[in-house]
Amino acid sequence: MIEQAVFWILGAVMVAGALGVILMPNTINSVMSLLLSMLSLAGIYVLMGAHVVALFQIIIYIGAVLVLFIYVIMLLNLKEGGLKLPMDAATYVIGGFSLGLVVVVAWLFWQSLRGTTFTDNGIMKASATLHRLAIDLFSQHILIFELTSILLLVAAIGAIIISKK
Numbered sequence: 001m002i003e004q005a006v007f008w009i010l011g012a013v014m015v016a017g018a019l020g021v022i023l024m025p026n027t028i029n030s031v032m033s034l035l036l037s038m039l040s041l042a043g044i045y046v047l048m049g050a051h052v053v054a055l056f057q058i059i060i061y062i063g064a065v066l067v068l069f070i071y072v073i074m075l076l077n078l079k080e081g082g083l084k085l086p087m088d089a090a091t092y093v094i095g096g097f098s099l100g101l102v103v104v105v106a107w108l109f110w111q112s113l114r115g116t117t118f119t120d121n122g123i124m125k126a127s128a129t130l131h132r133l134a135i136d137l138f139s140q141h142i143l144i145f146e147l148t149s150i151l152l153l154v155a156a157i158g159a160i161i162i163s164k165k
Contacts, residue, residue, distance in 0.1 A: 007047055014040035027073045031066065038062050050134070064152050068159060075163055 017040060020033025038061050045054035137145060 003047060007044065010040045010043045010047070013037075014044070028070070031069050031073065034069070035062060035066055038066065053134075060149070060152065064156060068156055071159055071163070075159070 014037045017033045017037030021030050021037065024030040024033055038057060042054040042057040042062075045051070045057060
């Protein structure tokens with residue numbers, strides 16, 4: 001029971017962080033909201049019993065990508081001005097499409113939770129597809145996983161070289 005409450009709280013914090021990314025006028029505050037959202041996702045991974053994936057979430061996404069975002073924002077020296085969007089018909093069409101997409105994703109998320117239960121020790125018991133995904137990722141697709149880490153390393157080195165000029 002407590003695990004379900006923690007799961008829903010983490011989900012709400014993740015959604016609040018995602019909304020903060022979109023709605024914050026200051027770019028640094030927006031990145032901090034993204035940090036909150038990513039930490040909540042790592043917490044959900046821990047609840048699911050996927051401690052390695054939670055560790056990767058913290059190390060790769062928070063430790064590398066988010067720091068790179070902050071570095072680029074400070075390098076570009078973005079001002080508080082903000083983006084002025086024209087309020088024409090295209091803006092409303094895109095907004096409606098985005099809202100519909102959010103509803104579809106929320107419905108799919110809800111449908112996926114219907115088959116998920118919690119065990120006695122507080123770990124979410126997901127379907128066999130999550131287990132199969134982990135086996136595929138770390139056996140058949142390990143090369144792609146490692147190449148992605150090399151790509152992130154090259155991007156960080158490139159950002160350092162650009163900042164030195």
